[in-house]
Amino acid sequence: MLYYFYDGSFDGLLTAIYQAYYRGETPSRIVAAGDFQESLLAEKVYIRTETEQSQRVYVSIQTKISRQALRNVFYVYLSELPDAGTWIYEYLRLGWKIGKEFDRMLSDGRVLRVHKISQRVNGERHRMMGLIRFRCLEGNIYYAPISPQYNIVGLVIPHFLDRFPGQNWIIHDVNRKIGVFYNGETWSLGDMDLENEIELSNGEKLYQSLWKEYFKSIAIKDRVNPKLQKRNLPVRYWRFLIEKGQ
Amino acid sequence: MELLDKLKILADAAKYDVSCSSSGSNKKNKKDGLGNSCYSGICHSWADDGRCISLLKILFTNHCIYDCTYCINRVSNAVPRATFTPDELVDITINFYKRNYIEGLFLSSAVLKNPNYTMELMLEAVRKLREQENFNGYIHLKAIPGADNYLIERAGKYVDRMSVNIEFPSERSLKLLAPQKERETIIRPMSFISSKIIEGIEDKRKYKKAFDFVPAGQTTQLIVGATPDNDANILRLSEALYKRFSLKRVYYSAYVPVSSHPNLPSISAPPLVREHRLYQADWLLRFYGFNAHELLNETHQNFDIDLDPKCDWALRNIHLFPVEVNYADYELLLRIPGVGVKSARRIIASRRFGSLDYADLNKLGVVLKRARYFITCKGRYYGGINMDVHSIKEQLLINAKNSRSLDSGEQVSLFSLYPDLLSTGDKLSSITGEL
Structure with missing residues (x-):
């Protein structure tokens, strides 16, 4: 089991995804450093945020997948759920493999999960505009x-x-x-x-x-x-x- | 009189107006302006009756020359009366808006002196908001039946939405309960507004600078349960209004007993379930491709109180089912009980990547406790009972009863105004009022 840790920032998360790609590794979880409960079995890698790397991932989501996917990713990140990083990572891997059409694969758990959370965050954004x-x-x-x-x-x-x-x-x-x-x-x-x-x-x-x-x-x-x-x-x-x- | 007392009286008198939606208008703010509007509308709070508060819904005055039996503001009713000045109304609206309490103003009124006089006062308040305060938020203005067309036309240039309440489904009922009003004076302004809207859209095509006439369209409201009209009449009327005047919405308001009069029915509680069924059917007309005569007709004049209109329809047309979800086209998917606009779209989108399993349907938001009796999935029927009308009906009633006992508020919920549109996971997005 391989765990990646990032500093909790959006750039940090994207850097972690960049690193996974270029190291040829597939971490089983990507978590914000503060959110983690110790696990003895996990091999841990601490990712240092590099804005140049995160920027490349950002652009790549936008151009190789879609702006919609980028928005979903950002909204899920803002949910601050402990597993958000891991879910985003798995969602994006599928997205890069299949392309922008993958957002229609709602019977796939990886897509559905991200959509649901992104919708919830968007729902609260909308609700707050009134409240x-x-x-x-x-x-x-x-x-x-x-x-x-x-x-x-x-x-x-x-x-x-x-x-x-x-x-x-x-x-x-x-x-x-x-x-x-x-x-x-x-x-x-x-x-x-x-x-x-x-x-x-x-x-x-x-x-x-x-x-x-x-x-x-x-x-x-x-x-x-x-x-x-x-x-x-x-x-x-x-x-x-x-x-x-x- | 204190402002607080006026507000109390005039909000209280406005509460039976159903509409509070702020949707249908998408305006960016202007330079140095205050406010904008968002196409989906925004709810700002929910009152103790669970209804959304989006606009400052208020009467200009509750002094009325008419004596309509069903109305709390009738001249013969002994209630405290008040009238705003345009400036007071402007001040409250602006200050509520700046604090983000509201999305804008919904101004209605009883008839003071005569329709034109009243309309002019309302117009003055609206004009001040727009021109003096540079207010760019949402305004819904009620057109006073009997006011001259030129006043309605002037008002239409300032406001986002207008409405004329049709009040009763038939002329006979109107005669009985509002003897001083004529059907003609209600239909005429509706038709006038509708033609002006069309004109406005055409002008806009020709000249960029043409202003929008009532960009969020017009709506109406009718009272359910104060007269002997049946559901079939009401639904036929709604259908005609949508088709003839391209109304955005017809609102239904369960009659709340506000007075006792020999011409009024004596009921202990407002017919909320009936109102709910009408809303469900209304949605079927507007988003599901149904016609009024499919849902109700001479032999079937009222909705089943225990079954939603779509289930009711499906059981009467059981020969069309079961439908194979992997092959059916969009129009047919929409006709399956338990499948809504969203889940039908999702089915179409996701089955391009491979055929759907029964378990997938749940994820896509299909309400299986209804849908399962009307579909097959990869050729298999999952209903678990015989596919005949009686067994299915019995099962549907049991399911409905179980969920009601879990949640007694269900039947009058705002969410349930979207029949089948919502699975539990969708509840939040419904708040956005996307429809």
Whole structure:
């Protein structure tokens, strides 16, 4: 058994795939260094990230397989599931062998697995576009804390850039401690930890209470259905929703 | 009156409008603008009744000159009344939007003074949003029946979607419950909007700069269970509306008893299952290539409450089954109970790489607890029972009952509005409202 370890970055993962190819090896697992539980039997190889190598894999996925496959790979990577690296590797090997048509082979477990996870990540990206709630802070900054299951904060940037180009906004993944900052002109994605309490702007409480009132009034009492509500809006997302929070 | 109280009254009065979808319009933001819209639509929350909240769905006013028996806003009903000013409405919409609470505005109204007066007020709010605030998000505007065409035409240039509620499936029912309204005043604006949409598309072809008239199309809504109309009438009407006016959607709203009147049925709960069956059939019309008369006709006027319309149809046409999934064409695959648009597409795509096993079907999202009785896979029948109508029906009913007892919310779920489209694995993608 041969295990490859990478540093947890997307470049690291692609470097590992590059190395496997050029060393003529087929690792049975490719895992992020932090995710691994010791196994005595495994032979371990630690891969050092080389952006030149990862870049070549990146281009090769795009040109030799498809842009769609590249997107699937990136989304599965963002799922941060412990086996994501291994699944991506197996998916890509098949892709390079068969070509872009391989995405239709849904009865193949390697393809189906990646599609399912990629869909789930994409689903959360889409869901978050609706569930992100900005609070207007002192200084006219719109701040939204989130805690998504997958690492999707980067995926929602284009949507909000187009939607709120004239607004200063921050989207903060509080669990991963990363955030997107936009100042009305440029944006950046980086580490973020909030030490001070945030201070709401003057009008903020008014709109929050209007929204809560609206949320209450729009439900039809004769059709109340908490089960359906929870299925559509899982409780794990309630924490930062104005209408559901304290 | 406080803004909060107005909002409460006017949201409460708007809640029986079913539509809250923000789909069908794909706009990038403009320079210095606020907002865009996404073709699939985006849900922002789900209310306690499980319905999605995408737009700020609200009435401009609930003061009404009409006295329609079925409606909570009827003039004879003693409820608190309120009216927004255009500026108040603009302020709430913009501030909700900036906080990402909503995808846009769904503005409807009771009729204040007269239809034109009301329509002008609504138009003013919408115009301010677009021109003064540079708001580029989604707007769904209800056209007030009886308002002049020029007002509707002006409004159509600002909004993404328009709708006129047809309310009742037949003229007789309308006469009974909304005696001051005429069918003609409802159909006329629908037909006008539809012709303007077509005109707009043609103009767009000729001149690049032509504006979009109601780019997300028009919809309507009708109430189910307040009148003796049967399902066959309703479905025929929907089919005609889709064909004649190219409507995007017909919404069905189970009648919630809001008043007691000799002309209204006395029911204890809204007929949710019936509403659900109609939605399922509606999907069959729009995405599955069914005709209304195949599903319901003179001898079969109402849906079976216990069986979904597709199973019901399949059992009445059992001579077409079993279907071999490895050879059947797309149209035929779509007719198999338990196979939806997605799984049919997946079957077509993946069988090019080799014929499919029965076990593969599950992976592709086919709902085998229904499909197994209607298919063969590599020539073999997996139903496990005799292929006759009675045995299959019995089995389907048992399966349905088992899953209902596991999950009693199922029958009125939003997801189940997509008949067969969803296998469990697909639930997330359904949120994207891809259809």
